[in-house]
Amino acid sequence: MEKRELICIGCPLGCMITVEMDGAEVVSVTGNTCKRGDDYARKEVTNPTRIVTSIVNVTGGHLDMVSVKTKSDIPKGKIFDCVKALKGVTVEAPVHIGDVIVSDVAGTGVDIIATKEIFVK
Amino acid sequence: MKSYDIVIIGGGPAGLAAAAAAKKSGIDSILILERDKELGGILNQCIHNGFGLHTFKEELTGPEYARRFINEVEELKIEYYLNTMVIDISHEKVVTAMNREEGLFEIQAKAVILAMGCRERSRGALNIPGYRPAGIFSAGTAQRLVNMEGYMPGRKVVILGSGDIGLIMARRMTLEGAKVQVVAELMPYSGGLKRNIVQCLDDFGIPLKLSHTVVDIRGKYRVEGITIAEVDSHGKPIPGTEEDYDCDTLLLSCGLIPENELSRGMGVEIEPVTSGPVVNESLETNIDGVFACGNVLHVHDLVDYVSEEATTAGKNAAKYVQGSLPENSGKEIKLVPTGGVRYTVPKTIDVDRMADELTVRFRVGAVYKNCYISVYFDDEQVVHRKRPVMAPGEMEDVKFKKEKLASYPDLKTITIKIEEA
Amino acid sequence: MYDIIIIGAGVSGCAAARELSRYQANICVVDKEEDVCCGTSKANSAIVHAGYDAAEGSLMAKLNVEGNLMMEQLSKDLDFSFRRNGSLVLCMREEDRPNLEALYERGVKNGVKDLRILTKEEVKELEPNVTDDMVGALYAPTGGIVCPFGLTIALAENAAMNGVEFKFNTEVENIVKTEEGFELSTNQGVLKAKFVVNAAGVHADKFHNMMSAEKIHITPRRGDYCLLDKTAGNLVDKTIFTLPGKFGKGILVTPTVHGNLLLGPTAIDIEDPEGTNTTRAGLDEVITKAQNSVNNIPMRQVITSFAGLRAHEDQHEFIIKELEDCKGFIDCAGIESPGLSSSPAIGKMVAEILKEKADLKEKDDFIATRKGILDPKELSKEEYSKLIKEKPAYGNIICRCETISEGEILDAIHRPLGAKSLDGVKRRTRAGMGRCQAGFCSPRTMEILSRELQVDMGEITKSGGDSKIIVGIDKDKL
Secondary structure, eight states, X not given: OEEXXXXXXXXXXXXEEEEEEETTEEEEEESOSSHHHHHHHHHHHHSOEEOOEEEEEEESBSSSEEEEEESXXXXXXXXXXXXXXXXXXXXXXXXXXXXXXXXXXXXXXXOEEEOSOBOBO | OEEEEEEEEOOSHHHHHHHHHHHHTTOOOEEEEOSSSXXXXXXXXXXXXXXXXXXXXXXXXXXXXHHHHHHHHHHTTOEEESSOEEEEEOTTOEEEEEETTTEEEEEEEEEEEEOOOEEEOOHHHHTOOBOOOBTEEEHHHHHHIIIIIOEEOOSEEEEEOOSHHHHHHHHHHHHTTOEEEEEEESSSSOSSOHHHIIIIIGGGTOOEEETEEEEEEEOSSBOOEEEEEEBOTTSOBOTTOOEEEEOSEEEEOOOEEEOOHHHHHHXXXXXXXXXXXXXXXXXXXXXXXXXXXXXXXXXXXXXXXHHHHHHHHXXXXXXXXXXXXXXXXXXXXXXXXXXXXXXXXXXXXXXXXXXXXXXXXXXXXXXXXXXXXXXXXXXXXXXXXXXXXXXXXXXXXXXXXXXXXXTOTTOOEEEEEEEOO | OEEEEEEOOSHHHHHHHHHHTTBSOOEEEEOXXXXXXXXGGGSSOOEEOOSSSSOTTOHHHHHHHHHHHHHHHHHHHHTOOEEOOOEEEEEOSGGGHHHHHHHHHHHHXXXXXXXXXXXXXXXXXXXXXBOSSOOEEEEETTOEEEXXXXXXXXXXXXXXXTTOEEEOSOOEEEEEEOSSSXXXXXXXXXXXXXXXXXXXXXXXXXXXXXXXXXOOOEEXXXXXXXXXXXXXXXXXXXXXXXXXXXXXXXXEEEEOTTSOXXXXXXXXXXXXXXXXXXXXHHHHHHHHHHHHHBSXXXXXXXXXXXXXXXXXXXXXXXXXXXXXXXXXXXXXXXXXXXXXXXXHHHHHHHHHHHHHHXXXXXOSSOOOOOOOOOOGGGSXXXXXXXXXXXXXXXXXXXXXXXXXXXXXXXXXXXXXXXXXXXXXXXXXXXXXXXXXXXXXXXXXXXXXXXXXXXXOGGGOBXXXXXXXXXXXXXXXXX
16 A cells, blocks of 8 residues: 655645555545545546647748647656657748647657747748 | 827737737727737747636647737737837837837827836846856746757756746756756745646656755856755845755746836836836826736736736727726725735726726735635725635735725725735 | 067056057967956946045055046047046044044045045035935045946057957966067967066966066955946945045945946955855945945845955055066056056056167057947937938847847947957947846847857857856757
C-alpha cells in the first residue's frame, strides 16, 4: 500500500489530496473538497498527462519562430521526448493556427499544431 | 493634424478588446497605436496555455487568445499603426507619436484609452548587491529571447520570484535544455497559480524556497554564481543561512509595474498602491474622456478579466464621444478598501453614470483562509461572502447592480474588507 | 614603434591622448577592456569639484581648480554635458564649525572663486529638502556635474580624429626598458614605444613598480552608489556634501546632468583591483547617510546601484611626472578624486611633460572640436520630423524609457571608436539607463549591433570579453 500526496490544481483552493494506492490501483482519495479534485487525483496518479507548448523555427516568415502545442494532452513521461522531437524542426511560412507541424509526436498519437499565424515576409 | 474620435494607446489584449467594444458601440473613427511589429502585446510571447477559460470556455495559448481579438479588430476594420511609439499625450488629448514612415506626428483625440500594459521590476530596483554581469534578465526579457527570437539566455539558471512569469520561465528554460536549479521567493507564499507550481516546478523537480532572496551575485562579466539566504518576517536576510549556487543566469520575476509615464505626463492622477490611474465607475481617469484598462490600470492575473475590463472601457469611451455618458451627478460614492483589501478599481462610483452592473475588482494583501469578503454600504453590511482561500496573487471582485445602489440615495462610502470567521 | 604609448583609456589616459594629439607624434592608447571608459571613469560621482577639499599647495588642488575652470569651454568644444550647479558642504553640528571655516580658508587659498559660508536659513532657502539638522554650509558656486562617459568618450573620439590609435582588449603584462625606449608585452603581442604614459588607474602601481626602485602603492578604495529615477532628480539642485572626513568627501546627494538623483559613495578599502561589486553593507551605508543630509529621498525610486574603485595612492596625491630612475616613463598615477574634475588639466600637464621630453612639434591641422551623437529630442518638432524623413531610423524608438531611437544607436556604432557592446551603446546613447534598466531595449539593441557589426547574435556582449548575452539557440542542449 502506497500513499501519494499531491496538490489539486483544479481551482485556487489547491487542496492537499492523499491517494492510497495498491500497486497501480487507486484504493482511496481523501482531502479533496469536490468531484473535480477526485477526478484530477485519480488521473494524476494513474495516467498523468500534460499539454506541451514549445516553439519551432520558421523560414520566410514575418517572425523567426512559431509557437506550437500538442493538440491534446500527452503522457507526462513523454514530455522530453516530445520537445526533443521538435529540435531542428523548421516550417515554411505561411503558418496558420492549427496547422500540423509534426504528426504523432514521439509516438504519442498526438499531433503538434501551430498556435500562431505567421505571414510570408 | 489628424483627428480620431478614440485613440487607443497599445494594441495588446486590453487595447484590442477596448477597440472592438467601441466599434460595436457605434464609433467608426478609432485608431490603435502599437509600438511592436504586430498586435497582441505581451500575449505574443506567452506561448503557454491557460488563457481564455472564462472568455471562450477553452484553454488557449497566449498567441491563440490574441488572434481571436486581432481577428475581430480586422473584421471590424479598425485602423491601427504598428511600430509606432507614443511619445506624449497632452492634457487636451493631443497624442504625439512617431514611426519610420510618418516621422513625428500629432493626433487630436476626442477620447483616449490608456492600454499600455506594464514593465518588470529590474535588479537595480530590487537593490541586490554584487557585480553587474551579463546573464541577469527579467523573466519577461528572457521569455522574449527564448520564445520570439529562439535564443537561450543561459544554461544553469536561478530564478528569483515565484509569480507566474517566474514559474512559466522555469518550465520554458527546462524544456529548451537548460537546468533550473532553484526558484527563490521572498514571501512565505508563492504569488503564482498552484497549477504552475505543479506543472512548472514539481514536474521537473525544481525546488521552491519560500522566504528566501538573492543576497549576492558573483561574476564580473557573466554571472558565475548566486547566493540566496533565508529572510525574516521583515524580509531581511538572516545571517548564516546563505546558500551558494553555481549558475550562469539569474532570472528575476519580482513584480510588474504599470507603465504610466504617458499618463503622468498628461496630468492623470495615479493611485500609489497600484501605480495605475485613479478611475471612476466608467474607468475614466481624472481627465474627462481619458479611460484606462488592463495592466496599465492595475496588474491582472487572468487575461479574461483584462478583456472584460477593456470592453467596459471601450463602451464608455464610445458613450463619451457620443455624448451619452451622463454628466457627473456631483454625488460620488467613495470606495474604501480596508482590513486586508489593498485597493479597489474603480475608486469612486457615480450611480447615475454606471451601467446596470458594475464589477469592482480588488486584491488582498495577504493569504486569508476561511474568511469573508464583507461589503458595507456606509455602516450596513450588505455582502458577507465566505471564501475558503484568498491570496494576493488572485484578483477578486464584487458586482453591484445599479438598482441596488440607486436604492441608497444618500450612500457616501462603500467599504470592502476581509473579516475573520 | 610608437612615439608614445598610453596605458589606460580612462579619463586620464584619454585626456592625455587628446592633448598629445595636438603634436606630431605616433600615439597609441592601450586598454585591457573592450572600450574606453570601462574602469573608474564610468563609476564615480560625476562631480566637477570646486577645489576646496584638496590639500593646500598640492598638485591635486592645483589641477582640480584648473580642470574645473577648463571644463566649461571643453564641454562646448567637445560636445558633452556639463552644468555648473554649485555645491553645498553641510556642517551638521556647531562644534564642527571650525572645520567648515578651515575648508573655506583652504578653498580660498587654493584659488576657488566665489566661496562663501551660508547660514542655516540661507541653506534651506536654496535647498528646501536639505535636512534641518545642520547649522550652515559652505557654498561653492563653481562646483559642477558632468557626464563622465560623455567626457571620456569625447576626449577619446577627438584624439582618434587627430590620429591617435586605440587598441582594446590589450592587456599589458610586462614592460622592459630598451635602447630606443620600451617594449610592452601584451596579450596581443609586443608593442614598442619611445615613451610610455602610465594612466592605468587601479593598476598603475603595478606598472610603476616594474620600472622604478621607488615603489608606490595603490589601494583600490570602493565607492558604492545608488541611482534614482528622474522623478527624484529635482529633489535638490546643488550637490549636497557633508564635511569631509579621513576617508574622503563622504556621501553626497546630487542631481546628475541627465536628471537622475545620485547617492554615494562609500569609501571601503579592498584588495582586489577588479572588485567592483557592491555589498549589502555598502548600499545600506549609502541609503542611511544620504537620508541624514537630505529629507524625502524616495528610496522606492532606486533604479540601479553600482560601485567604482578609486586609485588611492598611499601619499594621497596625484603622481604626474617622469620617473627619475626610468627616463621616458611618465606616471599619471594615483588619480583618485578629484581626478575627473582635474582631467582636462591632467591631460595638459602630461602633454607638457612629453612636449619637453620628446621635443614634440605642434600640428597645424589639429581638429579642436568634436560633435557628439545627435540627440533629436533637442530639435524642434519640425526639425525632428524632417530628420525622420531623411533618416527613418530616427523614427524607430528602441529605448522607450529614455526615448532613444535606432538612429542614435547607429550613430554610436559607426562613429570613431564606435560602440561594440550593449554597455558601449548604453554609455554613448543612454539606451538602457532608464527605469526598466534595458529590460525592453536590450533584445532590440542586440539585433542592431548584430546587423551593423555583422556578427552573430551569440557574439554580442554586455561589456566585451566573456560577457555574452546569449549562450546558444533553443534546444541546442537537448
